[in-house]
Each structure stands twice: as C-alpha cells, then as structure tokens.
Amino acid sequence: MIIAIGLYQGFTALDAIGPYEILTYLPGAEVVICADRAGVVDDHNGLVHLRVDRTFADVPRPDVLLVPGGPAAGEYARDNHPIVDWIRKAHPHTTWTTSVCTGALLLGAAGLLDGSRATTHWAFYDELASYGAHPTEQRVVTSGRIVTGAGVSAGIDLALTLAADIAGPEVAQTIQLAIEYDPHPPFDSGAPSKAPKAVYELAVAALGD
Amino acid sequence: MIIAIGLYQGFTALDAIGPYEILTYLPGAEVVICADRAGVVDDHNGLVHLRVDRTFADVPRPDVLLVPGGPAAGEYARDNHPIVDWIRKAHPHTTWTTSVCTGALLLGAAGLLDGSRATTHWAFYDELASYGAHPTEQRVVTSGRIVTGAGVSAGIDLALTLAADIAGPEVAQTIQLAIEYDPHPPFDSGAPSKAPKAVYELAVAALGD
Numbered sequence: 001m002i003i004a005i006g007l008y009q010g011f012t013a014l015d016a017i018g019p020y021e022i023l024t025y026l027p028g029a030e031v032v033i034c035a036d037r038a039g040v041v042d043d044h045n046g047l048v049h050l051r052v053d054r055t056f057a058d059v060p061r062p063d064v065l066l067v068p069g070g071p072a073a074g075e076y077a078r079d080n081h082p083i084v085d086w087i088r089k090a091h092p093h094t095t096w097t098t099s100v101c102t103g104a105l106l107l108g109a110a111g112l113l114d115g116s117r118a119t120t121h122w123a124f125y126d127e128l129a130s131y132g133a134h135p136t137e138q139r140v141v142t143s144g145r146i147v148t149g150a151g152v153s154a155g156i157d158l159a160l161t162l163a164a165d166i167a168g169p170e171v172a173q174t175i176q177l178a179i180e181y182d183p184h185p186p187f188d189s190g191a192p193s194k195a196p197k198a199v200y201e202l203a204v205a206a207l208g209d
Numbered sequence: 210m211i212i213a214i215g216l217y218q219g220f221t222a223l224d225a226i227g228p229y230e231i232l233t234y235l236p237g238a239e240v241v242i243c244a245d246r247a248g249v250v251d252d253h254n255g256l257v258h259l260r261v262d263r264t265f266a267d268v269p270r271p272d273v274l275l276v277p278g279g280p281a282a283g284e285y286a287r288d289n290h291p292i293v294d295w296i297r298k299a300h301p302h303t304t305w306t307t308s309v310c311t312g313a314l315l316l317g318a319a320g321l322l323d324g325s326r327a328t329t330h331w332a333f334y335d336e337l338a339s340y341g342a343h344p345t346e347q348r349v350v351t352s353g354r355i356v357t358g359a360g361v362s363a364g365i366d367l368a369l370t371l372a373a374d375i376a377g378p379e380v381a382q383t384i385q386l387a388i389e390y391d392p393h394p395p396f397d398s399g400a401p402s403k404a405p406k407a408v409y410e411l412a413v414a415a416l417g418d
Binding site for chain 1: 331360385395398411
C-alpha cells in the first residue's frame with residue numbers, strides 16, 4: 001500500500017508530519033514523501049528544510065494520497081500548481097484521497113469537492129465553498145473516498161480515522177497508544193466557537209500576517 | 210528570544226514538529242533547528258530528511274532548549290552523544306530546558322533530572338528513573354526550569370504550556386486557535402491506563418520492533 005504525502009514550497013510542517021507519524025505505523029504501508037521536483041522543500045516559516053527525493057511523477061498511483069495545507073495553498077489552487085494536476089490524475093485510482101487544513105483547497109481546485117461536504121481550516125470556509133464544496137465544521141469529514149481534516153493539528157485525528165478505516169480499530173488504537181495521543185491542551189480555545197472573542201480576533205490577525 | 214530545537218540522527222519527527230509549529234508563533238521568537246553537524250538529519254523511519262544548517266556550537270546559549278525523543282535517544286544518552294554535552298553546558302543559562310518523549314533521557318544523561326519529577330514516553334519510565342528522576346504519569350511535568358513532556362504527540366501540549374509561561378495565556382490560546390488544536394481522537398486509547406489490554410500488548414510489541 002503506497003501512501004503518498006505531496007508537498008510544495010510553503011507547506012505547513014505539522015499538517016504533514018502529524019499524519020506521517022501515524023501512517024508510517026500501518027502494517028504494509030510504504031509512505032512516500034514527494035513534490036513537484038526532487039530537492040529541498042521549505043515549510044511556510046522557511047525554517048524547516050525537507051530534502052525530498054521523490055516526485056509526483058514517481059508516484060502516479062498511490063493508494064492513499066494526502067495533501068497538507070499551508071498559507072500558499074489558496075494561491076496554488078487558483079494558479080493550477082502541478083500538485084493540482086497530480087491530485088486530479090491520481091484520484092480516480094486511489095482508495096483514499098485526503099487533505100489537512102488548506103490542502104482541501106487543492107483538492108477543490110482538482111475538481112474533487114464539487115457538491116461534497118468537506119472541511120478545512122476554520123478561516124478558509126468561504127474559499128473552500130468557492131470550489132463547490134459544502135464547508136462542514138467538523139474535525140474530520142469523510143465523503144465517499146475523500147477525507148478532509150480541519151486546521152493543522154487535525155491531521156492527527158484524520159490519520160487515526162484513516163488508520164482505522166484501512167487496518168481496523170485495534171491497529172488504530174495501537175498507533176494512538178504508541179504515539180501517546182492522549183491530548184490534554186492546557187486551554188480549550190482550539191475552535192472559533194470555544195475561544196474568547198479577543199483570542200479569535202488575535203488569531204485572525206495572526207493568520208493574516 | 211532564541212528557541213533551539215536540538216536534533217540527532219533517528220529523532221522522531223512529530224516530537225520536534227509539534228512544538229515547532231507552536232513556538233514559531235511566539236512574538237519575538239527566533240526558532241533555530243540545530244544538530245551536532247550541519248547536514249541532513251534523518252528521522253527514525255529514515256523517510257524524513259531534514260537539512261539542518263545550524264550546529265549546537267552556533268547556539269550555545271538558547272533561552273529555550275527543546276530536545277525531541279527517538280528510539281535512539283536511550284543509546285545516545287548512555288554513550289554521551291554530543292547533544293548531551295550541549296544540553297549540560299547550555300542549561301545553566303536557559304530560561305526553560307525542555308524535552309518531548311525520550312528526549313528526557315538525554316536531559317537525564319546531562320544530569321538535569323536527578324531527584325526531580327519528570328516524564329517521558331510511558332514505555333521508558335524505568336530508563337528515566339535510572340537517571341535519578343521520579344517518573345511521573347502526567348502529560349507535561351514542570352520542575353523548576355525544566356519541562357518534560359510525555360510521548361511523541363505530547364509535545365503539542367508541552368509547547369502550549371510553555372507558550373503560556375513565556376507570553377501569557379491569551380497568546381497561547383491564540384496559537385491554539387491558529388493551529389485549530391481542538392483534539393477529537395476517534396478512540397480513547399492514548400494512555401496505558403485507557404487502552405484495552407490487547408492494544409497495550411500490541412503497542413509494546415510495535416515499539417520493540
């Protein structure tokens with residue numbers, strides 16, 4: 001089973017590494033990190049430099065395709081970045097096509113979300129809707145073979161959901177225990193509906209920087 | 210404020226990238242990813258290849274020092290890997306010295322945990338105790354200027370705790386909302402006390418591989 005994680009310049013590191021850490025535990029999984037070209041791919045802070053050896057052309061038919069988000073995803077979606085073409089051509093053959101955060105905009109640009117329920121980072125619901133999707137305020141949204149996750153950290157919940165779909169609940173629970181995923185955030189402000197208004201406004205400003 | 214994340218061959222990617230994604234949001238933070246030597250550092254799966262440009266010698270006095278875990282951490286702790294010396298010399302000058310998962314064993318080897326409460330991945334409590342620490346079954350343990358986190362995914366909770374200590378609760382909550390950290394694991398098996406016995410045994414076997 002080939003699981004391809006497709007990167008691009010300016011991706012958000014946790015969007016990719018959260019699911020990666022879970023999916024690599026799946027029995028029989030070959031996880032392939034790939035990009036348009038081989039070489040170094042920088043994250044959106046310009047501080048994480050990932051050397052990527054495989055290209056989209058090397059992995060045209062993954063069983064599971066995962067696209068992380070990043071501040072540049074919206075622009076890449078509009079400009080038909082090569083990752084959009086990869087998604088479009090690979091999707092008919094995948095078992096699961098998935099995204100984290102604004103990676104959903106790239107699925108949208110590939111024409112995969114028209115008329116479907118999907119999710120993305122809470123600040124990008126309108127942009128997601130512009131691709132015909134029905135934005136859904138939910139951590140993980142499964143719509144047929146397409147699974148979309150909410151912002152950044154939601155990739156962990158998405159990957160555990162996928163792990164259970166692929167290998168059964170016992171394997172997913174084992175992975176959860178192996179990575180000790182027993183979350184205890186010190187605050188309860190991880191969703192717009194839960195955060196104080198001042199925090200919400202600060203987050204909107206921080207994301208706009 | 211310099212925040213140094215010290216890597217080594219075979220680190221666990223999520224241990225580092227979870228906190229990284231949070232700490233880079235801190236106002237005035239300069240996050241520096243560093244290692245013994247400049248070059249490519251591979252994660253424990255050998256699939257993530259991080260190009261690291263800065264060395265421990267470049268960052269001798271970070272304000273915040275963070276060490277991720279990895280399956281090799283125990284061996285590096287026993288063998289006095291260069292990261293241990295870096296931790297030992299930097300610690301007297303830090304504001305916070307921190308670890309995720311088995312990164313705590315490296316703090317232990319540096320002599321930082323003798324007689325202190327600390328935590329690590331649940332499978333490594335005995336090894337942690339061999340450094341004089343009092344292993345504590347808690348997501349994040351603060352003992353003076355030393356903050357240790359439980360296994361792998363606990364780095365996210367640790368970094369939010371640190372963010373609040375450094376910049377106040379409103380900033381920490383803003384970061385939590387920005388990364389949409391509103392966890393909803395599909396199962397509740399992220400701690401040994403919560404997982405079914407069969408899952409616990411599978412996880413022990415998986416970690417031993």
